Amino acid sequence: GAVVSQHPSRVICKSGTSVKIECRSLDFQATTMFWYRQFPKQSLMLMATSNEGSKATYEQGVEKDKFLINHASLTLSTLTVTSAHPEDSSFYICSARDREFSTNEKLFFGSGTQLSVL
Protein backbone atom coordinates (compact mmCIF):
# COMPACT_ATOMS: atom_id res chain seq x y z
CA GLY A 1 0.00 0.00 0.00
CA ALA A 2 0.89 3.66 -0.20
CA VAL A 3 3.44 4.97 2.28
CA VAL A 4 3.59 8.34 3.95
CA SER A 5 6.81 9.19 5.74
CA GLN A 6 6.77 11.74 8.54
CA HIS A 7 9.87 13.15 10.15
CA PRO A 8 10.92 13.63 12.89
CA SER A 9 9.05 11.10 15.00
CA ARG A 10 9.86 12.90 18.20
CA VAL A 11 11.18 16.36 18.98
CA ILE A 12 11.88 18.19 22.20
CA CYS A 13 12.47 21.92 21.97
CA LYS A 14 12.73 24.99 24.12
CA SER A 15 9.89 27.45 24.38
CA GLY A 16 10.15 30.15 21.74
CA THR A 17 11.88 28.05 19.09
CA SER A 18 10.40 26.88 15.79
CA VAL A 19 9.99 23.28 14.77
CA LYS A 20 9.53 21.94 11.24
CA ILE A 21 7.77 18.65 10.56
CA GLU A 22 8.00 17.00 7.14
CA CYS A 23 5.47 14.74 5.50
CA ARG A 24 6.36 12.88 2.32
CA SER A 25 4.35 10.58 0.11
CA LEU A 26 6.87 7.97 -0.97
CA ASP A 27 5.24 6.07 -3.80
CA PHE A 28 2.40 8.26 -4.94
CA GLN A 29 1.63 11.88 -5.67
CA ALA A 30 -0.49 13.75 -3.19
CA THR A 31 -2.20 16.93 -4.34
CA THR A 32 -3.79 17.20 -0.93
CA MET A 33 -2.35 16.55 2.48
CA PHE A 34 -4.02 16.98 5.83
CA TRP A 35 -2.48 17.92 9.14
CA TYR A 36 -4.05 16.65 12.33
CA ARG A 37 -3.33 17.20 15.97
CA GLN A 38 -4.04 14.64 18.66
CA PHE A 39 -3.91 15.07 22.41
CA PRO A 40 -3.48 11.98 24.62
CA LYS A 41 -6.50 9.68 24.50
CA GLN A 42 -8.40 12.09 22.30
CA SER A 43 -9.51 12.17 18.70
CA LEU A 44 -7.70 13.59 15.71
CA MET A 45 -8.50 17.23 15.17
CA LEU A 46 -8.01 18.54 11.66
CA MET A 47 -5.79 21.60 11.67
CA ALA A 48 -5.47 22.40 8.00
CA THR A 49 -5.72 21.11 4.47
CA SER A 50 -2.58 21.54 2.44
CA ASN A 51 -2.94 21.85 -1.33
CA GLU A 52 0.02 21.59 -3.66
CA GLY A 53 0.90 24.94 -5.16
CA SER A 54 -1.65 26.97 -3.22
CA LYS A 55 -2.30 28.28 0.25
CA ALA A 56 -3.41 25.93 2.98
CA THR A 57 -6.95 26.02 4.28
CA TYR A 58 -7.03 26.30 8.05
CA GLU A 59 -9.77 25.07 10.33
CA GLN A 60 -11.53 27.50 12.60
CA GLY A 61 -9.45 28.34 15.66
CA VAL A 62 -6.11 27.33 14.14
CA GLU A 63 -3.65 30.21 13.88
CA LYS A 64 -2.17 30.23 10.39
CA ASP A 65 0.72 32.44 11.45
CA LYS A 66 1.68 30.00 14.16
CA PHE A 67 1.27 26.80 12.17
CA LEU A 68 2.87 27.48 8.81
CA ILE A 69 2.12 24.95 6.11
CA ASN A 70 3.97 24.65 2.83
CA HIS A 71 3.10 22.14 0.11
CA ALA A 72 5.74 22.92 -2.48
CA SER A 73 5.61 19.66 -4.39
CA LEU A 74 3.32 16.71 -5.02
CA THR A 75 5.23 14.60 -2.52
CA LEU A 76 6.12 16.98 0.30
CA SER A 77 4.22 19.08 2.80
CA THR A 78 5.77 20.75 5.83
CA LEU A 79 4.27 22.06 9.04
CA THR A 80 6.28 24.60 11.00
CA VAL A 81 5.26 25.37 14.55
CA THR A 82 6.59 28.87 15.10
CA SER A 83 7.57 30.24 18.51
CA ALA A 84 6.46 27.04 20.17
CA HIS A 85 5.06 27.10 23.68
CA PRO A 86 4.32 24.25 26.11
CA GLU A 87 0.63 24.28 25.14
CA ASP A 88 1.71 23.35 21.60
CA SER A 89 3.00 20.03 22.90
CA SER A 90 1.01 17.37 21.13
CA PHE A 91 1.06 14.54 18.62
CA TYR A 92 0.97 15.89 15.07
CA ILE A 93 0.00 13.55 12.24
CA CYS A 94 -0.07 14.17 8.53
CA SER A 95 -2.08 12.26 6.00
CA ALA A 96 -2.31 12.19 2.25
CA ARG A 97 -4.68 11.11 -0.47
CA ASP A 98 -3.47 9.60 -3.73
CA ARG A 99 -4.25 12.04 -6.55
CA GLU A 100 -5.33 9.20 -8.83
CA PHE A 101 -8.44 8.64 -6.79
CA SER A 102 -11.56 10.69 -6.25
CA THR A 103 -12.19 12.62 -3.06
CA ASN A 104 -13.97 9.61 -1.61
CA GLU A 105 -10.82 7.76 -0.83
CA LYS A 106 -8.96 6.63 2.20
CA LEU A 107 -6.18 8.53 3.82
CA PHE A 108 -2.67 7.25 4.29
CA PHE A 109 -1.20 8.44 7.54
CA GLY A 110 2.33 9.29 8.53
CA SER A 111 3.67 7.78 11.73
CA GLY A 112 3.24 11.06 13.61
CA THR A 113 5.49 13.50 15.44
CA GLN A 114 5.42 13.82 19.19
CA LEU A 115 6.31 17.43 20.00
CA SER A 116 7.31 18.35 23.54
CA VAL A 117 7.96 22.01 24.29
CA LEU A 118 9.84 22.72 27.50
Place this chain on the structure above:
Amino acid sequence: GQQVMQIPQYQHVQEGEDFTTYCNSSTTLSNIQWYKQRPGGHPVFLIQLVKSGEVKKQKRLTFQFGEAKKNSSLHITATQTTDVGTYFCAGQNTGFQKLVFGTGTRLLVSP
Protein backbone atom coordinates in the same frame (compact mmCIF):
# COMPACT_ATOMS: atom_id res chain seq x y z
CA GLY B 1 -19.76 22.68 12.27
CA GLN B 2 -19.95 18.99 11.60
CA GLN B 3 -19.63 16.76 14.65
CA VAL B 4 -19.07 13.03 14.78
CA MET B 5 -19.67 11.30 18.09
CA GLN B 6 -18.89 7.76 19.09
CA ILE B 7 -20.15 5.60 21.96
CA PRO B 8 -18.96 4.13 24.12
CA GLN B 9 -15.79 6.09 24.86
CA TYR B 10 -14.18 3.04 26.38
CA GLN B 11 -14.94 -0.66 26.69
CA HIS B 12 -13.15 -3.45 28.48
CA VAL B 13 -14.10 -6.98 27.45
CA GLN B 14 -12.88 -10.50 28.06
CA GLU B 15 -11.33 -12.27 25.14
CA GLY B 16 -14.04 -14.04 23.18
CA GLU B 17 -16.77 -11.50 23.96
CA ASP B 18 -18.31 -9.35 21.25
CA PHE B 19 -17.81 -5.61 20.93
CA THR B 20 -19.73 -2.84 19.16
CA THR B 21 -18.98 0.85 18.70
CA TYR B 22 -21.51 3.30 17.34
CA CYS B 23 -20.85 6.41 15.33
CA ASN B 24 -23.26 9.32 14.82
CA SER B 25 -22.81 12.36 12.61
CA SER B 26 -24.64 15.66 12.98
CA THR B 27 -24.84 15.90 9.18
CA THR B 28 -25.53 13.52 6.31
CA LEU B 29 -22.35 11.96 4.99
CA SER B 30 -21.20 11.01 1.52
CA ASN B 31 -19.11 8.22 2.98
CA ILE B 32 -17.79 6.97 6.26
CA GLN B 33 -14.46 5.37 6.99
CA TRP B 34 -13.17 3.40 9.93
CA TYR B 35 -9.65 3.49 11.31
CA LYS B 36 -7.84 1.62 14.06
CA GLN B 37 -5.09 3.19 16.13
CA ARG B 38 -2.94 1.00 18.33
CA PRO B 39 -1.46 2.56 21.48
CA GLY B 40 1.48 4.74 20.44
CA GLY B 41 0.73 4.25 16.76
CA HIS B 42 -0.97 6.09 13.95
CA PRO B 43 -4.43 5.46 12.48
CA VAL B 44 -4.68 2.64 10.00
CA PHE B 45 -7.48 2.46 7.47
CA LEU B 46 -9.92 -0.41 7.90
CA ILE B 47 -12.79 0.18 5.50
CA GLN B 48 -14.94 2.69 3.67
CA LEU B 49 -18.74 2.60 3.35
CA VAL B 50 -20.46 4.66 0.69
CA LYS B 51 -23.97 3.35 0.08
CA SER B 52 -26.99 3.84 2.31
CA GLY B 53 -27.60 0.70 4.39
CA GLU B 54 -24.33 -0.86 3.27
CA VAL B 55 -22.89 -3.74 5.28
CA LYS B 56 -19.35 -5.00 4.85
CA LYS B 57 -17.48 -7.76 6.60
CA GLN B 58 -13.81 -8.33 7.22
CA LYS B 59 -13.33 -11.66 9.00
CA ARG B 60 -14.64 -10.98 12.53
CA LEU B 61 -15.42 -7.30 11.84
CA THR B 62 -18.80 -6.15 10.52
CA PHE B 63 -19.32 -2.56 9.41
CA GLN B 64 -22.69 -0.97 8.77
CA PHE B 65 -23.74 2.37 7.29
CA GLY B 66 -27.15 3.68 8.29
CA GLU B 67 -30.01 4.20 5.88
CA ALA B 68 -29.92 7.96 6.46
CA LYS B 69 -26.12 8.01 6.04
CA LYS B 70 -25.71 9.71 9.39
CA ASN B 71 -24.67 6.78 11.52
CA SER B 72 -22.49 3.73 11.38
CA SER B 73 -21.39 0.84 13.54
CA LEU B 74 -18.49 -1.55 13.88
CA HIS B 75 -19.07 -4.93 15.46
CA ILE B 76 -16.30 -7.32 16.39
CA THR B 77 -17.24 -10.94 17.01
CA ALA B 78 -15.24 -12.98 19.51
CA THR B 79 -12.64 -10.35 20.35
CA GLN B 80 -8.97 -11.21 20.57
CA THR B 81 -6.17 -9.43 22.41
CA THR B 82 -4.89 -8.21 19.06
CA ASP B 83 -8.09 -6.15 18.70
CA VAL B 84 -6.88 -3.77 21.42
CA GLY B 85 -6.74 -0.15 20.28
CA THR B 86 -8.90 2.86 19.57
CA TYR B 87 -11.41 2.66 16.77
CA PHE B 88 -12.31 5.87 14.98
CA CYS B 89 -15.01 6.49 12.46
CA ALA B 90 -14.42 9.38 10.10
CA GLY B 91 -17.06 11.05 7.99
CA GLN B 92 -16.87 13.04 4.82
CA ASN B 93 -19.50 15.44 3.52
CA THR B 94 -20.41 15.62 -0.14
CA GLY B 95 -18.24 18.09 -2.00
CA PHE B 96 -15.71 18.51 0.80
CA GLN B 97 -12.28 17.01 0.87
CA LYS B 98 -11.77 16.88 4.59
CA LEU B 99 -12.47 13.94 6.81
CA VAL B 100 -13.87 14.62 10.28
CA PHE B 101 -12.92 12.04 12.86
CA GLY B 102 -15.22 10.73 15.53
CA THR B 103 -14.41 10.87 19.20
CA GLY B 104 -13.14 7.30 19.18
CA THR B 105 -13.82 4.16 21.21
CA ARG B 106 -10.96 2.65 23.13
CA LEU B 107 -11.13 -1.12 23.36
CA LEU B 108 -9.26 -3.16 25.92
CA VAL B 109 -9.36 -6.96 25.70
CA SER B 110 -8.26 -9.09 28.62
CA PRO B 111 -7.02 -12.65 28.01
